Each structure stands twice: as C-alpha cells, then as structure tokens.
Amino acid sequence: MASDLLQGLNPEQRAAVTLPHQSALILAGAGSGKTRVLTTRMAWLIQTGQVSPQGLLAVTFTNKAAREMLTRLSALVPINTRGLWVGTFHGLCNRLLRAHHREARLPPLFQILDSGDQLSAIKRVMKAMNLDSERYPPKNVQHYINGHKEEGQRPSAIEPYDAMSRVLHDVYGAYEAQCQKEGVVDFAELLLRSVELLQTNELLREHYRSRFSFVLVDEFQDTNRLQYVWLKLLAGPQSAVFAVGDDDQSIYGFRGAEVGNMRDFERDYGLKEVIRLEQNYRSYGNILDAANALIRNNQSRMGKNLWTEAGAGEPIRIYEAYNDLDEARFVVEQVKSLQSEGMALTDVALLYRANAQSRVLEHALFGAGIGYRVYGGLRFFERMEVKHALAYLRLAANPDDDGAFLRVVNFPPRGIGARSLEILQSAAVASNTSLHQLAVALGGQTPQRGLTPSGKAGAGIKTFLQIIERLQTAADAVPLEELMVVMLEESGLTAHYRTEREGADRVENLEELVSAAAGFEHETELSDLAAFLSHASLEAGEHEAGPGDDALQLMTVHSAKGLEFKAVFVCGLEEGLFPHENSLNEVDGVEEERRLMYVALTRARKQLTLTRAENRMLHGQIRYGMRSRFIDEIPEALCKFLSAEPAPYAPKHTERYNAPRSSAPVERQPEMKRSESVPFSIGQSVSHSKFGSGVVLQYEGRGTDARVQVNFRDAGVKWMALHYAHLTAF
C-alpha cells in the first residue's frame, strides 16, 4: 500500500513526498530526515504509478550517498535497482558518454583521469611546451583548467588578458588536444562533454527529457555551475525537479559549489513554494539552539530554524586549554570517562578544522591506549602499486593512453632510461602518434637521435610491448578476476614488490585488487575491463581504516558532514584556525567557516564539547590564537565552561580568557621574551583602536623601528610598527 510509505512522516516530510508533478525546493535542515524523504518520494512515485523506475533520475555527489539511496529504495519498493538512473553526477555522465561515445567524439573505451592522473598529464603537456613549472605551478594550471571547465568554458571562449593568462590559456588548449588524442577525460570533462553533447544533439536531449519525468537532486547546495546546467538540460519543461539541500550546510564553495544555484532554481523554475524540513530527529535542544544561534550571524541565508521534540539535554561543554597538548590531554581524559560510562568509541568523534591537528590528538590517544580511526588517508585505488597495476590494464584497453604508458614502461625497471623515453616522446610528437603506436612501428628499436640509445632500452621496450599484447589478448579471453592474475604475473609487479624490503603491504594490496575485481564482477554483473577501470577512477574506495572494531573517529569537519555521533568534540576553536585565517580575506569566507561550524555542531546527538588552546604548535612555531568568535556566538546560557573557575557575576569572555589556568601539567612552555624596547610579550592580549583585540605573535626591531605581529580576532594577522600603532595591553 502506498499510504504505508507515509507512516511516521511529519506533515512537512509528507508534503514533500507527495508533491504532484511540479518542481520544488526542499530546504532540509541537518538531521531532518532528508534521505528518508528523498527515497520515500521515489518509492511513492513508483508505487502510485506516477512514474516507472526508468523515468526516474536521481543524482548525488558521492557514491556512498548513491548506494544508500538505492539500498533504502529497494527496501521500500520491490524493484530491480539495476539499470536505474541513480548515481553521482560523474557516474551518470560516464554512463551517458559510454552510451553515446561516437556523438561525443570519444573512443568506446575512453579512460577517466583522476586528479592525480590529470596533474601528471598537465606536467607532461607543460614539459613538452618547455614551460617552467616554477613560474607556472602545475597545481595552479590544474585549478585554472578545472575552473574554466566548471564554468563551461573551452579555451576558444577565453580571452587572455596578460602574459600569465596567455600561458595558462595555451596550456589548457594543448592539454585538451593531448587528452583527445589519448582518449582520456578528466572529471570535469565528463560533465562538460555531457553538457555539450546534450546542447548540440537535440534528438538525444529530447529523448532523455521525455524519459526522465522526475528528477531528484541530493545536496543541491553543493552543485556547481556546470552541474546546474547539466540538470537543466536533462530536466526539460515536462520534468519535475525535486531539489533537496541546505544552504546553511554549504561548505564546498572553495571547490566551486554555488549556493546561488538554489535561488536561481527558484527563479528559473518559477517555484511557488519552498518546503522547509526543520524538525530535527538527531540532537537535543541545547545543541540545536546553539547551532541556530550561531548560524543567525550569517547574512545570506534562506532562513531556517531547527527544533526538536526531545528535551534540552546537556549543556554545551567548553574547555579552554592552555596549549594543544593540554587540549589533547583533556580530550583523552573525557573520552576515557565516556568509555567508563559505557559509551562505545565508535559513537564518539573528534572533529577538527585541518588535518594537521590530528597528530597531537593521535599521539595522546596512542599513549592512552585508546583505539582510533583517522579518516582522510590514501584510498585503495590511489595507492601507488594499485595505480601501476591499473596502468597496465588501461594499456590493454586503450594502448594510446600515454600517461599509463609512461607510468609503467619502466616499472618494474627494464633498463629504459629517461634519455630513451625523451627520444621516444619527441619522436611521437613529431609523427603525431601515441608512444605505443610509435614503439610498435619501430619494432622495439629506439629511434636514433644523436646519442645512440643502448640496446638494453630497445630490449626493454620490446618486452613491454609484448606484455601489453598479451594483456590485450587476455582481456578479451578471460574473466576480469583472472585478467588481474595474468596482469600481476605478466607485468612482474608482484614479483618486483616481493623482492622489496618493505613491499609486503604492496603485495597484499595487489592481491586485494584481484578480490576487488571478483567483487566487482559479482556485484555489478559486469565483466568488462572498461567498466572496472571506470569504477576504479570514479570510486577510489573507502578511506583507510585504522585499527578496526571499536575505535574513536577522527576526521575533519568537512568529512563529518552527513554523519552523526552520540558525543562530539570540536577541537581547535581559535581565531586563525577555525575560522581559518585564510578565510578572512575570501569573499563569503567567514560565512562559509560559520556554516562549517554549524555542520560540526549539528553532528552531535547527546553531548557536544568545544575545545580551544591558547597556544599551539603550528608550522614549527608556537602560535597564539584568541578564542574563536564561534564560541562567543553561542549563548552563554547554553554553555558550561569546564576550564576556568566561573566568575560569580556574569563573566565577560575576555575576563575568562585570562582566568586562572587549569592545574593541568604543562609540557611545553611558551617563550616569554621581554625586551626593554618592546613593551609587549609574546602571547599577550592587546587591543588596537581600529582592529580591535588580538594576541601578540612575535616582534622584531627596537626603538622606533620596533614592529609587532598581532593576530587580531576580526582582522587577522598583521604586522604593525609600534611607533604608529596604538596598542594597549590588557
């Protein structure tokens, strides 16, 4: 019964799920049952016969979210989820381009470059153009290229305005040509190529538009310009777009996300109403009140207020540590006490702004024997040995992939030196062929160019070509799993790592690749190599797991988005760190940091603890930061300060800042230099008539030349001449 689906939904959720065939924006607050609404809506549409599964298109950002959607959907309605158009933007683009590779001017087995592959491809282009990578850092070039692709701009659409942009523009052009020649596409290209395909091919566009009568989008606030254009192309006038998002949780502006897409969507689709999901099923009241109060400080919002039927719960706990070591010590102590109360470590998370902060925390946890797991390391398909193995496979599928060719032509070593490769590369450029084509044409001889290349290199290349040939044959003849075994054997990768002193882990990962292939065949019922390679590029796998079982969760606030924990610690709440100092100079920077803080707070179900350190080791130097403004933005009535003695009468935060320290042992003393010419000490709180309050970081010079560096709460880090600046100590 379709009405069973609506059981237990609140009125807003129900309204969203049962909306008629019209476009709508659902503002879904943290913990408001967003995924439930999304999946129930799909099930509802199918069960009420408004759409067949084929007429649905649902897009997410991560594979994890897509998987979850499919699992939950198939639990609600008995349908075969295979073949459903539910996936990530990139995954769906890949599917589209595979189906129409000819129209998209791509080879049938085009390969997908991940960011690392893209960067090496860019380096290769720049080397061929003889560009100085000091003057033009490849990372910047990558940013330039991806930025323009996300704006939908090809090189032909860009007007260079100075020498620098001329160079960038030219590299972009050359990079595109190289990718096209090699039959590879990067992530942004998947989107852009799809958009162009749909723009130019009216027949195709109309086909999909009439097919997808219902389009659903998850995390709409994270879409970039190109993704929005893509959506508009696929969702025609006959389609209803159901966009779910939360502008207050937009934390990916730095990688191109446009919250503005939400307003544009309202306008472009002439939306009559916005449905707000504000009832929260995750946290206790105090936590929500804190989050609501914090986010009210942002100017640009669509507006939303979370509430709960649960009680107020515990107050927000705040600890002001003396330094980072003390902060870690405190956290460990608290985690232990939670543990003794019977809380499982998996239910506790330590969140921080920057990965570097994990080191001190890890050290303390290790010392205390508390198991933990850090998110954010290398993922399976990003490991070097796995990338090498994949390069062999890529060559079997598409031998013109020069990137893959160069990666493994001499790995394991076959005596092919840099010199031989340089000759080969320039000859390939001259004859406008791929390295593989050229090598085949030369029959294993290295081209003669001035110096005579050794016969060893020639023999090595011959061996290499034979390996590729055997893998090509195997790819057509044997199942995926067996192909892996053949590849590891033929390439000599396993043998190579076996001889290495520290190669045991790598051998293990290579063996894991065999099971990954087996699992892939089993789960997807796909046995073709191209599909597996796409999978490897589009889904790099889980983040590295630490010691398994019951482990404390350590991660950045960014990676915590979408997750929830019974107890959450947010560490490093200092000006300069959170909000990060770099954000102070960015447009919308502090507001995005505040949204990040909002995400952090709303991860907690029962207990929320905020910590800061008055000074911490950063870049090898002791840095002093003031208490984060975000702590001050939480109403004091909701807070309980654990560090200092609470003053008997309404204490000001500034007073508390200098309040007596906890008696915790202090392992590291800050330098407290004093000099007769500079009346300030490092770490001292000062105030400035224009910039407000801050902390002295360091000083130099004496007399009228004396300068001090101050970390201001609102203005960031500044150097100022003491002679002119009027600083007062307090």
Add this chain to the structure above:
DNA sequence: TCAGAGGTAATTTTT
C-alpha cells in the same frame, strides 16, 4: 638509477 640533500610551503575535498 637511486639515495640523500636542500628548499619550500603549510585549509577544507569528491568525482
């Protein structure tokens, strides 16, 4: 061809 030196930069990240 590889190991060690030296220089430099140092948010956040999915695909």
Add this chain to the structure above:
DNA sequence: TTACCTCTGA
C-alpha cells in the same frame, strides 16, 4: 615541525 618535491652526486 613535517612532508613533499626537485636536484645532484655516486
């Protein structure tokens, strides 16, 4: 401080 990259010398 540390991690990563490039360069150099054996």
